[in-house]
Amino acid sequence: MSKFRVLVSDPISEQGLQALIDSPLVDLDLKTDLTPAELREIIGDYDALLVRSQTKVTAELLEAGKNLRAIGRAGVGVDNIDVPAATRHGVVVINAPDGNTISTCEHTFAMMMAMARKIPQAHMKLKNGTWDRKSFVGVELNHKTLGVLGFGRIGSEVAKRAKAFGMDVLAYDPFLTRERAESLGVRMSTVDEIVEGSDFITVHTPLTKDTKHLLSRDQFARMRDGVRILNCARGGIIDEKALAEALENGKVAAAALDVFEEEPPVGNPLIEMDTVVVTPHLGASTEEAQINVAIDVAKELLNILQGLPFRNAVNLPSLSNDTLRTLEPYLTLAEKLGTLAANLAVDSVRKIEIGIYGSLSEQQTEPLTRSFLKGMLSYYHGDEVNYVNAPFLAEQSQIQLKETKASRHDTYTELLKVTVVTENTTITVAGTHKASLGSRIVQIGEFKVDLEPQGTLLLAENRDQPGMIGKVGTILGVNGVNIDSMKVGKLENGIALMVLAVDRAPDEETRRSIEALEGIFSVRDVTL
Numbered sequence: 042m043s044k045f046r047v048l049v050s051d052p053i054s055e056q057g058l059q060a061l062i063d064s065p066l067v068d069l070d071l072k073t074d075l076t077p078a079e080l081r082e083i084i085g086d087y088d089a090l091l092v093r094s095q096t097k098v099t100a101e102l103l104e105a106g107k108n109l110r111a112i113g114r115a116g117v118g119v120d121n122i123d124v125p126a127a128t129r130h131g132v133v134v135i136n137a138p139d140g141n142t143i144s145t146c147e148h149t150f151a152m153m154m155a156m157a158r159k160i161p162q163a164h165m166k167l168k169n170g171t172w173d174r175k176s177f178v179g180v181e182l183n184h185k186t187l188g189v190l191g192f193g194r195i196g197s198e199v200a201k202r203a204k205a206f207g208m209d210v211l212a213y214d215p216f217l218t219r220e221r222a223e224s225l226g227v228r229m230s231t232v233d234e235i236v237e238g239s240d241f242i243t244v245h246t247p248l249t250k251d252t253k254h255l256l257s258r259d260q261f262a263r264m265r266d267g268v269r270i271l272n273c274a275r276g277g278i279i280d281e282k283a284l285a286e287a288l289e290n291g292k293v294a295a296a297a298l299d300v301f302e303e304e305p306p307v308g309n310p311l312i313e314m315d316t317v318v319v320t321p322h323l324g325a326s327t328e329e330a331q332i333n334v335a336i337d338v339a340k341e342l343l344n345i346l347q348g349l350p351f352r353n354a355v356n357l358p359s360l361s362n363d364t365l366r367t368l369e370p371y372l373t374l375a376e377k378l379g380t381l382a383a384n385l386a387v388d389s390v391r392k393i394e395i396g397i398y399g400s401l402s403e404q405q406t407e408p409l410t411r412s413f414l415k416g417m418l419s420y421y422h423g424d425e426v427n428y429v430n431a432p433f434l435a436e437q438s439q440i441q442l443k444e445t446k447a448s449r450h451d452t453y454t455e456l457l458k459v460t461v462v463t464e465n466t467t468i469t470v471a472g473t474h475k476a477s478l479g480s481r482i483v484q485i486g487e488f489k490v491d492l493e494p495q496g497t498l499l500l501a502e503n504r505d506q507p508g509m510i511g512k513v514g515t516i517l518g519v520n521g522v523n524i525d526s527m528k529v530g531k532l533e534n535g536i537a538l539m540v541l542a543v544d545r546a547p548d549e550e551t552r553r554s555i556e557a558l559e560g561i562f563s564v565r566d567v568t569l
């Protein structure tokens with residue numbers, strides 16, 4: 042078996058990557074000095090690419106990466122990766138969101154203290170030979186108000202430390218709940234309350250179209266005089282021009298910046314200002330964080346390539362281990378139902394209605410839709426389809442998706458029922474799972490059935506009359522197709538569905554002979 046080729050194009054801790062280096066499944070290349078053009082030239086040879094924030098994973102690079110299955114980001118921010126393009130190409134993007142939280146939080150705190158006590162400025166002056174005790178009078182953190190915009194992993198850790206320093210903390214995050222704010226002893230606030238009521242403001246959001254220039258000229262004008270500003274998240278969350286003006290006119294007393302709109306900054310006036318403390322994007326640069334993120338990303342990549350569940354995909358829904366355990370049998374079943382439906386659909390699919398019933402409806406259900414789509418669309422697009430790009434391909438084919446959920450079903454404790462509406466037909470397939478019985482297909486079209494979703498099935502719609510099974514069985518036998526088991530579903534109108542589990546799909550001629558039998562309406566085979 043050929044090895045899974047991984048390229049590491051940014052400096053990532055080799056100690057952290059040890060699991061990948063040691064894996065007999067992996068061939069790992071460290072090439073951290075490549076120009077974009079050189080990277081584009083060789084990327085086609087690799088199955089996975091591991092990066093930090095330097096390598097720009099553009100749509101063009103992804104286009105050249107014909108064999109790419111995964112991009113691993115040894116860190117949090119994926120703004121250097123064109124995630125929509127990766128999704129289109131079916132490339133999963135994983136990051137390592139937990140490994141550098143503490144380092145970045147501690148860096149933010151170090152920056153806050155350095156700024157409050159003017160440590161870098163005093164340090165430089167003394168190093169240059171001047172003992173100056175007058176120019177560097179600072180401010181205490183104690184009893185000051187810290188506003189935290191973005192209260193995720195790093196923002197909340199910063200808040201905990203600020204509390205220990207006697208600060209009053211205001212927090213804003215669209216996902217922050219009152220209970221969580223109370224449990225951490227912070228005041229849940231609006232952006233305006235933070236802007237107008239803080240002595241220090243720190244941002245810890247990702248850079249998105251909503252957070253771009255979250256702190257702009259208008260906001261600076263409304264801040265307390267002498268406010269101090271921190272950005273150890275992403276350049277661009279703060280409008281750098283507006284910040285420079287506010288520092289210039291004294292509205293802002295000082296700023297501490299680890300990140301910039303352009304990195305490395307070129308001709309950025311903030312770098313020159315005495316009141317601004319700067320570091321070159323060092324938030325995650327500790328020995329511990331670099332080992333952590335490399336370990337996390339290596340582990341995830343090994344899981345991906347062994348087909349095991351993984352947690353930190355940016356372009357796939359993230360599932361807790363519990364959810365994954367509950368959903369796992371249904372993910373497989375959904376994919377098989379998708380394959381079955383695709384084999385039954387005779388013309389182009391217009392709409393897919395996914396019904397999720399019983400206790401299953403309490404779970405995160407988007408992965409079920411993805412799995413169904415993967416099974417269904419693979420029939421049309423082959424290996425090109427995976428969990429990452431299946432929704433994109435459905436959207437591209439203008440297939441409407443509808444999901445309905447109900448906490449109860451009359452017959453089944455849990456049921457996954459999918460109706461596919463095509464140009465001219467409507468096909469329903471349904472399945473359920475029980476730990477004691479395994480998975481079962483329980484409906485095909487209008488027929489109630491009870492089938493194991495595996496192997497090759499021959500489906501023959503026929504008139505419900507004696508002798509039909511024998512006739513079909515004889516033709517299969519003569520043509521060397523062995524029947525393993527058989528199930529029949531019947532309708533009240535005298536039509537039946539014969540489902541035969543066979544050891545191989547009958548050839549075209551055999552299928553035609555069965556179709557030609559009197560009383561047979563249609564014959565299909567599907568391999569699940």
Ligand SMILES: NC(=O)c1ccc[n+]([C@@H]2O[C@H](COP(=O)([O-])OP(=O)(O)OC[C@H]3O[C@@H](n4cnc5c(N)ncnc54)[C@H](O)[C@@H]3O)[C@@H](O)[C@H]2O)c1
Nearest residue numbers: 117118145191192193194195214245246247273274324325
């Ligand atoms: N300087 C560094 O080296 C460094 C290191 C690690 C992380 N980071 C950056 O720090 C940022 C935060 O990282 P994290 O691990 O805490 O991420 P996180 O996902 O845990 O937290 C981000 C939070 O921002 C919130 N948010 C999103 N939009 C918002 C908005 N409009 N207003 C307010 N809040 C909003 C989210 O709800 C989320 O809770 C990221 O941008 C990351 O790239 C920088």
Ligand SMILES: O=C(O)[C@H](O)COP(=O)(O)O
Nearest residue numbers: 093094115116117118325
């Ligand atoms: O988003 C992140 O994880 C940080 O910005 C760290 O980036 P780096 O890996 O380039 O240090």
